[in-house]
Amino acid sequence: MDSRALSSVSLPTWDVLYVDATASTNAAAAAEPVPGRVVVTDHQTAGRGRLDRGWETPAGVALTFSAVVDPELPDAHWPWLPLLAGVAVADAVRRATALVTSLKWPNDVLVGDRKLAGILVERVTGPAGPVAIVGVGVNVHQTELPVPHATSLALEGARLDRADLLEAVLAGVAGELAGWRSSGGDPAGLRASYRAQCGTLGLDVRVELPGGGTVEGRAEDVDELGRLVVRGPGGETRALSAGDVVHLRVPKQPGPLS
Ligand code: BT5
Secondary structure, eight states: OOSSOGGGOOOSSOEEEEEEEESOHHHHHHHSOOTTEEEEEEEESSEEOGGGOEEOOOTTTEEEEEEEEOOOSOGGGTTHHHHHHHHHHHHHHHHHSSOOEEEETTTEEEETTEEEEEEEEEEEEETTEEEEEEEEEEEOSOSSOSSTTBOOTTTTTOOOOHHHHHHHHHHHHHHHHHHHHHTTTOOHHHHHHHHHHBTTTTSEEEEEOTTSOEEEEEEEEEOTTSOEEEEOTTSOEEEESSOEEEEEEOOSSOSOOO
């Protein structure tokens, strides 16, 4: 499937550790959370999604890895990390294939309305303080997927070595991180790239909140804290920092509700 082994990846800015199989690369990376370390595997046997959901990938066909990142920025900036990772994955896929991707808030990478990649960012405490484990799963060579709303590069007609994709995504994450840090955490540049690619904006959505309950309305913006701003039918807005978004429909009249 790949013309280059996944184990061949080596990069100057990252310390890439390849393992044949592991339960979850996020768990493996969290066991020794040294910033710059990346754990990648050919077979993730018990991959994790958000909110205790699973991430299912057979051996040898998906890209599953986790990078240990020290954002070097105050905690208030951390919510941008999963969005930053989504931008890096989408950019890498778009540059290496002819596919049109979009980001579903907060960080699913879609082709059309199907999920190509998922991201799970977790905060753990390392030897030198808190770090983020940035976990990425991309469906690459799969021809069958666990859920109907998923897709893979192969199913979209694109061929790409997992090793090449890993290198491109890690280069993108490093570049985005460097830009973000050097601006002192000002998300203006990152926010502009994110909003330009975010297919959720402008749609009517239902957001299922992590603690239960839902919010419905039009997704109007992603604010400077990375939150999704939803305008309800009564005109009131809410800024949501977490949740599962269901894209309901494209509004007939563009622009804000009056
Ligand atoms: C995510 O969660 O999308 C985050 C997935 C992160 C996976 C990576 S792989 C490397 C690293 N190590 C880990 O253990 N995890 C990370 P969420 O938004 O909660 O979506 C999970 C849902 O996606 C599941 O409940 C299924 O409905 C669906 N799903 C499961 N496997 C999938 C796949 N291969 N492709 C697309 N959707 C999938």
